[in-house]
Amino acid sequence: MSWQRWQTAMEQALYAPDSGFYRRPEGPVGHFRTSVHASPHYAGAVARLLREVDRELGRPEVITLVDVGAGRGELLTGVLAAVGGLDDRGDLGGRLRPVAVEVAERPAGVPAEVEWTDRVPTGFAGLLFANEWLDNVPLDIAEVDEDGVLRLVEVTPAGEERLAAPVAGADAEWAARWWPAEEPGARVELGRSRDAAWRGAVAGLERGLAVAVDYAHTRADRPLFGTLAGFRAGREVEPVPDGSCDVTAHVALDSAAAPGLHSLWTTQRAALRALGVDGGRPPLELASTDPVAYLRALGGAGESAELTDPAGLGGFRWLTQTVRMPVPEALRGLDGWQTLPS
Ligand SMILES: C[S@@+](CC[C@H](N)C(=O)[O-])C[C@H]1O[C@@H](n2cnc3c(N)ncnc32)[C@H](O)[C@@H]1O
Incomplete structure (x- = not known):
């Protein structure tokens, strides 16, 4: 019987080169649905945020979008679809540099312009985005x-x-x-490894915005018995660290926040609404004037409602931190908890 601290056990179970859960060919999408899979509106919102960051940065020569814990590249693929082909990108033009940071191998089908690496780049200007990454950082x-x-x-x-x-x-x-x-x-789920992971990633940003999105808690609402959980093939299972399932725990986002930066904590619901994703239904008149458009809009509204549902994905928390850049316009005045650089 080999006894290990959870951090070591989780590291092996999730990332061991030959047997780790996240090395499997089916990828995370084979086991659970994240916001990225729930709807293309999520990538659309990230695309809008990217454009705002680009504007705030004064349209640098290269605007980098880094997706940390990129899974199978679904978010970057979605953002590229949302901003259009090279000829349609308007103000983003040929300046966009999309980077997937992922321990798993590059899968087939990811657009050729996406760089695939296992290290967060350094010295870049742009948007660093991490959706459901930190909850999988071993602790x-x-x-x-x-x-x-x-x-x-x-x-x-x-x-x-x-x-x-x-x-x-x-x-x-x-x-x-x-x-x-x-x-x-x-x-107590000891968060030092996550704090270090997040701060290490943010340190790569020369100028721009860093966003971590996860199931999270702060000192005001820590869960008494922790949140360790396992997932396999769409079902919650015992968190057994043998490589057969995902092992995850919610994130202490307040401790993770890199010190000395402007930080905003808010809910996914508030953040996505500010970025134009709302679950409102299309006007009923559209059903008679243009039934196809009505049905399409209804489907879109259903997806938006799922992304912003306070009892589900909308309850995720967004930690946003700015580095040598003003807070993007859409996020200004949002409900949430803000701290200023010390
Ligand atoms: C829960 S999945 C989320 C995937 C994707 N972001 C999404 O929202 O659908 C977490 C991903 O983070 C990756 N990951 C975990 N630690 C990593 C690290 N240190 N560097 C790169 N990728 C990492 C895992 O391999 C896995 O693909």
């Missing part, structure tokens, strides 16, 4: 024992758990600051 888990001591949880590949050494050092400091827990049985 350690701790639990409060009967004496009130916070201990690391160890796990076997079969998913059996035991409590191990007390949490110490930087993890203990992180827990005290971001996720204090005292009640026996309470669990």
Whole structure:
């Protein structure tokens, strides 16, 4: 029986070169639906945000769109479809550089102009976007024992758990600051690995906007028993770290935020509405004047409603951080929690 900390177990289960869950040919889309798959309106909203970032940056010679945790390249493919072919891109012209950052191999069918890499580029101007990436960044888990001591949880590949050494050092400091827990049985998903991952990615941005979208919580609403979960073939399953399923935990987005930048936390519902995605139904008159357009608009409204449903994808949180750039116009005045650079 081999016992490991959760971070090590998750790293192997998800990303081991030959057997990791995310190395599989079917990709994430074979197991669950993200906003990217729910509707092309999502890529359309990212395209609109990209245009706003481009304008705020004064239309640089190259405007880079980096998709971190790009899956099978679906979001970039959708954004390219939304902005049109090279001849139709108008103000974006030939300046757009789309980059997919992904541990899995480049799949067939991704447009040739998309760069495929396993490292976030550095020194770029543009938009860094990460949809459901951070929840898959491996992390350690701790639990409060009967004496009130916070201990690391160890796990076997079969998913059996035991409590191990007390949490110490930087993890203990992180827990005290971001996720204090005292009640026996309470669990803490230690976020330092995610904080480092996000800050490392944002550091690549010379100028622009960084957006992380995920199931998330802040100090105001940490879940008492954590959020670790498994998914396989569209169903929620036990989070067993043997490579057979996704293993995911919601993100402590407030701790992840890179310090010293303007930051805005809001819901996906608010962000997408600000970017022109609303679930409103088309006017009924359209049904008699142009039934085909009415049905198309109705389908689109259904998809938009799914993306903005507060009980579903609309409840995702968006963390947006600007680097040497004003907040894009669409996001100004949004409901949410903002912090200014310190
Ligand atoms: C839940 S999927 C999301 C895929 C896509 N963004 C979407 O929304 O449909 C997470 C993806 O992040 C990738 N990933 C995780 N850690 C990564 C890393 N450090 N570098 C690059 N890709 C990573 C995984 O391989 C997986 O494809």
